[in-house]
Amino acid sequence: MTKEAHFSSEFKETALFAPPSLLKRLAELEVSEGLTASTGAKSSDASLPRHLVNEIVKVSEAYTRERTDLRQASSSRGGLRARLRFFLPRDLPKAAKPLFEAAARGALPQRDRLRILDLGAGLGTTTLSLLRVLHLLGDERPIDVLAIDRDPAALKIYRELLSKPIEGFSEVTSVRVEEGDLALLRGPAGGPLLRPSERFDLVLIGLAINEFGRKGHEADLLALFMDSITGHLVEGGLVLIVEPALRKESRGLMKLRDLIAESDALEILGPCMHRMPCPLLLRERDWCHDSLSGEHPEPIRMLAAEAGLRDSRPTFSWLLLRKRPAGEQSTEALGSNSPQSAEILRGRLVSHRLASKGKLEVQLCATTGELITLRQLDRHRSSENAVFDEIARGDRIEARGERRNAALVLGKDGVVKRL
Numbered sequence: 001m002t003k004e005a006h007f008s009s010e011f012k013e014t015a016l017f018a019p020p021s022l023l024k025r026l027a028e029l030e031v032s033e034g035l036t037a038s039t040g041a042k043s044s045d046a047s048l049p050r051h052l053v054n055e056i057v058k059v060s061e062a063y064t065r066e067r068t069d070l071r072q073a074s075s076s077r078g079g080l081r082a083r084l085r086f087f088l089p090r091d092l093p094k095a096a097k098p099l100f101e102a103a104a105r106g107a108l109p110q111r112d113r114l115r116i117l118d119l120g121a122g123l124g125t126t127t128l129s130l131l132r133v134l135h136l137l138g139d140e141r142p143i144d145v146l147a148i149d150r151d152p153a154a155l156k157i158y159r160e161l162l163s164k165p166i167e168g169f170s171e172v173t174s175v176r177v178e179e180g181d182l183a184l185l186r187g188p189a190g191g192p193l194l195r196p197s198e199r200f201d202l203v204l205i206g207l208a209i210n211e212f213g214r215k216g217h218e219a220d221l222l223a224l225f226m227d228s229i230t231g232h233l234v235e236g237g238l239v240l241i242v243e244p245a246l247r248k249e250s251r252g253l254m255k256l257r258d259l260i261a262e263s264d265a266l267e268i269l270g271p272c273m274h275r276m277p278c279p280l281l282l283r284e285r286d287w288c289h290d291s292l293s294g295e296h297p298e299p300i301r302m303l304a305a306e307a308g309l310r311d312s313r314p315t316f317s318w319l320l321l322r323k324r325p326a327g328e329q330s331t332e333a334l335g336s337n338s339p340q341s342a343e344i345l346r347g348r349l350v351s352h353r354l355a356s357k358g359k360l361e362v363q364l365c366a367t368t369g370e371l372i373t374l375r376q377l378d379r380h381r382s383s384e385n386a387v388f389d390e391i392a393r394g395d396r397i398e399a400r401g402e403r404r405n406a407a408l409v410l411g412k413d414g415v416v417k418r419l
């Protein structure tokens, strides 16, 4: 398949989900790392070990409710097993989706060699998300990774996992792991964890900020990004932050995004298509998040069901930042433009599809910085606006309709297209 075909409408997001080759490798690693439980007790589905299901439940509860014992739950032998066999493949598509979008928009750094810094790298999910995307793009550049985490047991698995090629993933050329607390990164030199002269093309921070920035420490995080991460990014380098699609964690990321928008040091490539204050911060009940269409592969779906997790669609929140090369014009609206008239709006869908009597509505975070309701009456559906039936949360679209206050109404001549 050509690179162009990868970006065409034929591309299905399910390509970003864990392929069988990865699931096989994770099962092998569970055995070689001595993580397999000794008893063979089975769950109600005879092919699923009850121990594994219980461990998934424990880690999940620690992630969502009982934050105090998260560290213990996630780095115990059982916790590592649950992360390896379930959370890693389940979370793989999350960072992959924004990375794929960045590639489709031509925003991935173009250098001959990619130097990746994975912060809070854990077992390697976020690095693997990138390697999956690069493989799907046919991108065969050499890749050097530095993974930092405070958990040595997780880093041991990280190194092991990346030590052999996995079918369907690009290969890394070199792997370095550093055990340490991310708080040490604060300050312009990056503290003891980074060499002062070290520069990266891409910094990945997957599902980790909420674990160390929980008490409303946005200002601390900002200092960390501005001084340290930015200082270690090449010009044109990217920072991708992925967080759970929970209200508190996502709103923390949105606040961080507003602080970054105020300071002007980094471009915001997504999800926002503007630099105005985030309109979703206005109402406490809102939070910006994304999702993937499609379902996880069978073993992951079954494990989720057995563990009582409602997880048919991966959801997550994200922020993609870019260090603008000196002298370059703003590319803030990469792939988007200001509206050509009051009736044409561009933006990203930030809600699911809300169907009610005789109409369908979605929320658009428009390039104008406004939150707009896109509305279509069922009787106005036509071949011209058929895309309206397919668009989903996270899509970047252009819509033409009639503006009524904070709504854009797609009459029978209304047009919707994906960007």
Ligand SMILES: C[S@@+](CC[C@H](N)C(=O)[O-])C[C@H]1O[C@@H](n2cnc3c(N)ncnc32)[C@H](O)[C@@H]1O
Residues within 6 Å of the ligand: 088, 091, 119, 120, 121, 122, 123, 124, 125, 126, 148, 149, 150, 151, 154, 180, 181, 182, 183, 205, 206, 207, 208, 211, 212
């Ligand atoms: C939920 S895991 C995410 C792992 C991986 N990035 C992913 O996306 O699945 C969070 C990781 O962040 C690490 N972590 C949390 N707080 C940290 C801190 N203050 N310093 C270093 N690592 C930290 C944890 O040890 C854990 O491995």
